[in-house]
Amino acid sequence: xxxxxxxxxxxxxxxxxxxxxxxxxxxxxxxxxxxxxxxxxxxxxxxxxxxxxxxxxxxxxxxxxxxxxxxxxxxxxxxxxxxxxxxxxxxxxxxxxxxxxxxxxxxxxxxxxxxxxxxxxxxxxxxxxxxxxxxxxxxxxxxxxxxxxxxxxxxxxxxxxxxxxxxxxxxxxxxxxxxxxxxxxxxxxxxxxxxxxxxxxxxxxxxxxxxxxxxxxxxxxxxxxxxxxxxxxxxxxxxxxxxxxxxxxxxxxxxxxxxxxxxxxxxxxx
Amino acid sequence: xxxxxxxxxxxxxxxxxxxxxxxxxxxxxxxxxxxxxxxxxxxxxxxxxxxxxxxxxxxxxxxxxxxxxxxxxxxxxxxxxxxxxxxxxxxxxxxxxxxxxxxxxxxxxxxxxxxxxxxxxxxxxxxxxxxxxxxxxxxxxxxxxxxxxxxxxxxxxxxxxxxxxxxxxxxxxxxxxxxxxxxxxxxxxxxxxxxxxxxxxxxxxxxxxxxxxxxxxxxxxxxxxxxxxxxxxxxxxxxxxxxxxxxxxxxxxxxxxxxxxxxxxxxxxxxxxxxxxxxxxxxxxxxxxxxxxxxxxxx
Numbered sequence: 047x048x049x050x051x052x053x054x055x056x057x058x059x060x061x062x063x064x065x066x067x068x069x070x071x072x073x074x075x076x077x078x079x080x081x082x083x084x085x086x087x088x089x090x091x092x093x094x095x096x097x098x099x100x101x102x103x104x105x106x107x108x109x110x111x112x113x114x115x116x117x118x119x120x121x122x123x124x125x126x127x128x129x130x131x132x133x134x135x136x137x138x139x140x141x142x143x144x145x146x147x148x149x150x151x152x153x154x155x156x157x158x159x160x161x162x163x164x165x166x167x168x169x170x171x172x173x174x175x176x177x178x179x180x181x182x183x184x185x186x187x188x189x190x191x192x193x194x195x196x197x198x199x200x201x202x203x204x205x206x207x208x209x210x211x212x213x214x215x216x217x218x219x220x221x222x223x224x225x226x227x228x229x230x231x232x233x234x235x236x237x238x239x240x241x242x243x244x245x246x247x248x249x250x251x252x253x254x255x256x257x258x259x260x261x262x263x264x265x266x267x268x269x270x271x272x273x274x275x276x277x278x279x280x281x282x283x284x285x286x287x288x289x290x291x292x293x294x295x296x297x298x299x300x301x302x303x304x305x306x307x308x309x310x311x312x313x314x315x316x
Numbered sequence: 317x318x319x320x321x322x323x324x325x326x327x328x329x330x331x332x333x334x335x336x337x338x339x340x341x342x343x344x345x346x347x348x349x350x351x352x353x354x355x356x357x358x359x360x361x362x363x364x365x366x367x368x369x370x371x372x373x374x375x376x377x378x379x380x381x382x383x384x385x386x387x388x389x390x391x392x393x394x395x396x397x398x399x400x401x402x403x404x405x406x407x408x409x410x411x412x413x414x415x416x417x418x419x420x421x422x423x424x425x426x427x428x429x430x431x432x433x434x435x436x437x438x439x440x441x442x443x444x445x446x447x448x449x450x451x452x453x454x455x456x457x458x459x460x461x462x463x464x465x466x467x468x469x470x471x472x473x474x475x476x477x478x479x480x481x482x483x484x485x486x487x488x489x490x491x492x493x494x495x496x497x498x499x500x501x502x503x504x505x506x507x508x509x510x511x512x513x514x515x516x517x518x519x520x521x522x523x524x525x526x527x528x529x530x531x532x533x534x535x536x537x538x539x540x541x542x543x544x545x546x547x548x549x550x551x552x553x554x555x556x557x558x559x560x561x562x563x564x565x566x567x568x569x570x571x572x573x574x575x576x577x578x579x580x581x582x583x584x585x586x587x588x589x590x591x592x593x594x595x596x597x598x599x600x601x602x603x604x605x606x607x608x609x610x611x612x613x614x615x
Contacts, residue, residue: 053424060420060432063413067439067494070450073460077453085453086463131346138339146343150350155545156358157552159569160589163576164357167364167586187353190346241441248443251554255576264445271449271559284446291442299434313433313499 075285083275097286100279109266113247116178116262120185120246125238127186128193133227135194136201137209151191161187162255169256176258184252189242196241196302196314200234201227203306237302240294241314248291263287365586374583382587392571392588396595399567402482403551404599406489407543413490414497414542419531421498422505433502440495445555451488452559455479480562488556493549497542504538505531536611543607544600551596568592 077085081093100106131150135143153161165184174180208230212222228235250264257265267283270276303311366378386392421432439447454460455478462474478484508531516526554569561567568588575585 056416056420056424059416060424063417064435066491067436070454070491071439071442071447073450073453074446084458085456085460086458087460088463088467127346127349130342134339134342138335138342140339140343141336143339146347149354150346153354155548156593157549157554157569159552159554159572160361160593161354161357163572163582163585163589164361165353166576167360167582168357171360183353186349190350194346244441248441248445250443250445264443267445267449271452277453280449284443284449288442288446292438295438295441296434299437303430311430313430313437 071288074281074288078278078281078285080278083278085277085281096278096282100282103279105261106263106266106283109261109263112178112260113263116181116185116253117243117247119182120189121239121243123182124186124189124193124242125197125235127190128197128238128242129231129235131190131194132197132201136198137206147194150194153188154191158188158249158251162252165252166255176256176260178257178260178262180256180258181253181260181262182246184256185246185249188249188252189245192245192314193238193242196238197231197234199312200231200237200302204230233301233304237298240298240301244291244294244298248287361586362590364583365590367583369581369583382583383591385584386587386591392568395566395568395571396592398482399551399569399592400595400599402485402489402565402567403547403553403596405486406493406550407547409486409490410493410497410546411501411539411542414494415501415539418498418501418505418538421502422508436498437495440499444492447492448488448556448559451484451491452479455484455487455560479560481564482561484560484562485557485565485567488560489550489553492556493546496545500541500545501535501538504535504541508534533611536607540604540607543603547603548596548600552592 076089078096079092079094080089081095082090134140135147140146162184165180165187169176169180209222209226212226213219217225248264249262250268253262254265254268261269263283267280270280299313302314306312364374365382366380367374367376368379368381369375417436421429421436425432452459456462457474457476457479459479461478462471465471466474512530512534513526516530521529551567552569553567554573557565557567557570558573561570569592572585572588572592575581575588579585
């Protein structure tokens with residue numbers, strides 16, 4: 047009796063916590079359908095005009111295109127780099143492997159502003175003009191650690207002897223990679239592509255320093271925040287972005303755990 | 317010539333046999349990129365902080381002048397303190413609130429654990445900018461809370477203490493960084509050998525003693541990890557103070573950004589960045605040391 051009572055209290059707390067986590071963000075979709083330029087209660091009836099206004103904005107569409115490009119390239123590059131590193135760190139006894147792994151996860155512990163300004167200084171001294179490519183470089187920096195985490199846990203999860211068997215049976219290292227490692231790691235690769243895409247797509251501050259005259263979607267949104275009459279359209283855009291990111295995260299975590307036993311499923315970071 | 321060929325063949329043999337060499341070769345592209353995009357820029361940032369601004373260019377004579385300004389000017393010093401204070405508060409609040417949540421997921425969710433974990437990590441991946449922006453809407457003078465309370469007739473005029481102050485920054489950051497606290501704590505709780513708890517129960521320890529003597533000490537590495545993972549990046553947060561902080565909630569990153577933007581004094585900006593990282597580093601080491609000592613005294 048006492049025990050179940052305690053468990054119930056904890057469940058209540060957990061539900062309350064979850065509500066606190068989600069409710070603030072849900073005001074974005076709520077007010078994006080509100081028929082008033084003021085984001086305030088009481089609600090003024092249902093409208094989709096903010097969505098229409100947002101979709102008709104050429105600058106927004108251009109920024110969206112930029113973000114999709116940057117996200118796709120960043121996801122590909124950081125997943126390839128992550129796969130190489132994860133393979134090396136899980137399959138070979140690399141001298142100083144732990145230290146190297148620690149080094150690659152350093153960007154998670156350094157404020158984005160510091161990463162942004164130091165890359166800005168490097169590019170400036172090297173005479174490289176700011177462009178979407180420099181944004182990709184900055185985004186790869188923060189995405190590689192995630193790619194390595196996702197891919198290492200996937201590679202750790204399957205039996206090394208499968209690769210050894212393939213090599214013993216006369217396949218070359220390259221063919222073993224394509225016919226054994228790659229298919230087994232594929233869910234991890236897809237998951238890594240999706241997650242690094244989201245991180246890049248949503249990243250603001252590093253892009254803000256490195257984009258030059260171009261704008262990614264978060265930079266575009268940042269520019270809109272100064273104009274109160276533009277906020278409802280930003281809400282509409284934000285609601286769609288949040289929905290898309292949440293869907294991609296769920297897909298990524300689900301794909302990553304394909305073929306993993308019920309009790310062993312995990313999400314990135316846990 | 318023949319020696320060169322023989323050496324090449326020996327190197328190839330060594331490469332094929334040595335696991336370490338093959339591993340390093342596989343790692344090298346990633347490492348090369350990380351060194352170019354992380355180590356080199358940070359090195360240059362440090363170098364820049366010893367230079368000074370001269371008109372549109374920089375004077376590369378080494379000087380400590382920027383640090384003298386960064387540490388000496390009272391406004392900057394106040395910002396350092398405020399940034400550390402805000403981040404420490406955020407860390408404390410976030411970790412305290414996250415602990416029961418992580419405990420619930422680790423011990424009480426059973427088969428639905430995976431779903432809980434996904435629900436708790438979705439916000440972690442979704443746009444930080446939009447999550448912070450949501451709080452600006454909520455806390456604003458004509459925002460969600462004020463207009464909601466006004467239309468319910470609970471208040472006569474909008475509450476002014478909600479937005480544009482350190483309080484708003486703390487609330488927003490605590491919300492935005494919540495997922496970062498749950499996962500490390502959850503991982504350390506999940507690792508605890510359940511038979512230890514059973515043994516303690518068999519030997520007569522009640523639930524509170526079991527928690528204080530087994531669960532809490534064994535989960536401290538996760539708590540420390542969570543605290544560091546929140547404290548270090550939040551001290552350098554730019555978006556939140558810029559959107560909800562107002563003039564009273566400005567943090568050190570906002571003045572660093574100014575040096576690279578409007579003010580265009582990169583050396584001073586670099587010195588401020590390095591000084592703030594050093595301050596955060598020292599504070600973090602002190603905190604981790606204190607926590608370790610506390611953990612030892614519990615046992």
